[in-house]
Amino acid sequence: MTDTTSRPRRRVRTTTASATAAPSDPVTLAGKATINDIARLTGVSKKTVSRVINDSPLVHPETREKVLALMKQLGYSPDPQARGLAFRRSFLIGLVYDNPTAQFIVNMQYGALDALRDSGYELVVHPCDSSKEDYIDGVRRFAQQQKLHGVILIPRVSEDEQLATALREIGVRYVRIASIPLDQASNMVVTHDRRAGTEAANYLESLGHRTLGLITGPRRYRSTIERGGGFLAGLAERGIELPPDYMFEGGYTFESGVAGAEYLLAKSPRPTAIFACNDEMAAGVYKAAMRRGLSIPGDLSVVGYDDSPLASQLWPALTTIHSPIRDLGRQAAQMLLANEAAAPAVPRTVTPQLVVRDSSQRPKA
Incomplete structure (x- = not known):
């Protein structure tokens, strides 16, 4: 008696699932699809759908294909937090x-x-x-x-x-x-920020700049120590010692770049080149130079750091260190x-x- 009643149920369920799961049949839902919808419409368990989502090898290829096809059709994507639970x-x-x-x-x-x-x-x-x-x-x-x-x-x-x-x-x-x-x-x-700072120093000195200014980031940043330290070391290797009063501690902001350039450009002799430890501050140098009627690069060469989109948008385009962020x-x-x-x-x-x-x-x- 038990066998007689159970077999038709299995056959009916299999037939129905096969019909509803055909990828060619359009399926629409009133709201956003859930993992329960995917399981119901493909005729498999929620656990099987989860295994497909997580690329488990325990799923039959035909079942995997059927589940993935329906997920794509319905635009279903699993909730990361739900998966975590x-x-x-x-x-x-x-x-x-x-x-x-x-x-x-x-x-x-x-x-x-x-x-x-x-x-x-x-x-x-x-x-x-x-x-x-x-x-x-x-x-x-x-x-x-x-x-x-x-x-x-x-x-x-x-x-x-x-x-x-x-x-x-x-x-x-x-x-x-x-x-x-x-x-x-x-x-x-x-x-390797130190290496890049040294490269900026070598480049400016190779152009013939001997009076230079440096605008660093905040002292508590390791990048400040490395970029500025590399710049000073590069100059020292070429016989140039940068006086402390030709250095300015900025904040990696445009405004601090303006303030740093105003300070350095008031020096006598005035720097012929400034290395700013990021592009935002280098853009501030442009503004301070313009206020003083100085041309870039005619009167002042500027080098930045990061190679952000801002570097190519400035005029003239900014020489900078490209950091592959x-x-x-x-x-x-x-x-x-x-x-x-x-x-x-x-x-x-x-x-x-x-x-x-x-x-x-x-x-x-």
Whole structure:
């Protein structure tokens, strides 16, 4: 009796599922598709749909094809947080930053998204103020509440050893982007800012500039130490000692670039070239030079850092150090997606390069 009644039920269910799951049949829903809809319309279990989403080898190829076809037809994409609950792990990568320039953070996000595309992971961002005493607690709460798979730390928060320690304590993977190696290789992407600062010094001296000015970033940033230090070292190697009063501590902002240039251009003798440690401050140098009736590069050569879109939009176009910011974000995200057992023996690195444009030339005789 049991066999007689159960067989028709199985046959009816199979026939119905096959009919509703045909990819050629148009399927519409009143609202956004859910994993339950995909399971119901394909005639498989919710667990099977989950296995398809996570590329499990335990699914029959025909079933996988049927589920994927319907997901595509309905425009279904899994919720990362829901997946995290189902599989007891998160599908979210965090990006933590402290007040970089807008273009810097946009490029960094694009790079991370390049790596995460089609991986099933999503990017969530967390701006913070590292000057506040409780900012580490805020980052810790962010990582725990979102159940992050990993965190990308960019300067200046990447330079904070206490933050790295806090993430290790709660078991959250992280990658630090910084000017020098600060951690084990599996946690680092190194940008070699000192090398780039030296290249800027060598270039300006090779043009014949002997009286130069330097506008740095905030002293608490490691990039300030490396970029400015590399510039001073490069000049020293060529027999030029930059006096302390020909240096100005800026804030990586346009306004601080204006203030720094006003200070330096009031010196006697006036600098014939200024190296600004980012493009925003270099743009401020342009404004200060214009106020004084100085032409660039006729009266003043200017070199920036980052090679942001602003560099080619200025007139004349800015000579600058190209920092592959998008590539930094991509590499950091790739490291978090990779198996920890495949960690590199040495830190990943990027190499900044000088891009010569129209804002620099030999000084007037």
